[in-house]
Amino acid sequence: MSAALRVRWRIFSFLFGFGFIAYVQQKSITVAAASMMPELGLTQEQIGWLEQAFVLGYAIFQMPGGIFGQRLGARRTFVIIGLTAFFATVATPLAPDFFTGSSLFIALLAVQVLLGCSQGAIFPVSAGVFEAWFPPNRWSFVQGLQTMGLGLGAALTPPLIASLMASLGWRPALIWTSLPALVLIGLWGWYGRNTPREHRSVSAKELAEIGDHAAVDAPTALTLKQLLRLLRDRDVLLLAISYMCMNYTFYLLSNWVFLYLVQERRFSLLESGWLATAPPLAAALGAGVGGLLTGVLCQRLGDRWGYRMVPMAALPAAAVLLLFAVNAASPYVAVAALAACFGCVELTEGAFWGGGMTVGRGDTMAVCGLMNTGGNLGGIISIPIVAHFSGQHLWHTAFVIGAAFAIGSALLWSGIRVGERHCGGGYGAAE
DSSP: OOGGGOHHHHHHHHHHHHHHHHHHHHHHHHHHHHHHHHHHTOOHHHHHHHHHHHHHHHHHTHHHHHHHHHHHOHHHHHHHHHHHHHHHHHHHHHGGGTOOHHHHHHHHHHHHHHHHHHHTTHHHHHHHHHHHHSOGGGHHHHHHHHHHHHHHHHHHHHHHHHHHHHHHOHHHHHHHTTTHHHHHHHHHHHHOOSSGGGOTTOOHHHHHHHOGGGGOOOSOOOOHHHHHHHHHOHHHHHHHHHHHHHHHHHHHHHHHHHHHHHHTSOOOHHHHHHHTTHHHHHHHHHHHHHHHHHHHHHHHHOHHHHHHHHHHHHHHHHHHHHHHHHHOSSHHHHHHHHHHHHHHHHTTHHHHHHHHHHHTTTOHHHHHHHHHHHHHHHHHHHHHHHHHHHHTTOHHHHHHHHHHHHHHHHHHGGGOOBTTEETTTEEOOOO
16 A cells, blocks of 8 residues: 555544543443442442443433534544543542542542543544545445454453552552543644545545545534434434344443453452453454455445344354353353354444444434444443342343343344435435
8 A cells, every 4th residue: 555545544543543542441440440349438339330320421422422523523523522531531530539438429420421421422423534534345344443443442451450450559550541542632633634635645546546435525514304314214223223232242241251250250350350351352353354254245245235144143153152151161261252252242343333334324423323322222221230130140140131132133134224225315226
């Protein structure tokens, strides 16, 4: 790839970085919880409520965040939400200096809601950037690659936070891991642009490589009429419901594996931190492979079946692996099964996000925001259920429910008609 063709991949690298850092910020508290609970007098159920508070803010701001990004543009949006997320992350370890008891718990809840709201726009707005900067046949691939950033962030967080906690304590650990976000935000504000035509380094050759999508105007306001049409769209709603079911399983794996290894499989804190990297690393690999595979299937089978095939195969496989993991006699076999399960779940990310972009052409940020609202409802449903059963050491029940949601997500894909019509363009032939 010549230097003139690298600008879109530099833009992609920023979005990869925002996703990576977002997951470090999100998942730090799930690892720090082991030290926070005895020091601050918090129960495991209260930790569950803190996670719930984040997911609530994150879910509520998905579609508003997409609309906000569509109106304001990705360049300014990422600066605003990035700085807000940074201050919310740093406020968590600083809160005990100002509050105690129930006031502290309320302050931590508020901070988690703010963190969730600030991060809600990241992935809907990223989808809009990908729509403008990449041709359609690369959408599922770049979505899968960005999801790799999430998996790598989730994989790095347990050993990084656990190691820093062991030497410095949980509060310095959270502060030090927050600082790289400021560098990324500053560089994005300097280099990032909403569309290729706004960037002086993009050549005519790269514009031709991107195609007509390089001419997308941004930012644009979404009218009430357009919004109501999206809310009534059958395929958008089915995508959102299917993504909700998939994310029940996703949140079970991403939020609770560390505590599962400590409480149920009896690994030490530090050993659990390292073993807990296996599932998100497998998830990162799965996301990249799944995005690439979905793109290949779309080219060979058309959009309708190209987007369906991976979720309809991978999610039932994830359900089987989840049940195998919780019933495995060997704790190391259980870790391997959980890693394979998470990899199968994340194989589907390219299909969901690429499908959302294809269905919602021109209104990608809003459509993907609505889809991810559904996805995070899966987290809102998952967290209290898993917290309840895990608190009673009924991990088997929590895993069985997760398997059922994965199968439900796969079944819903049979009704999603990606490529047959688009929200902005009516019915048409599959590409």
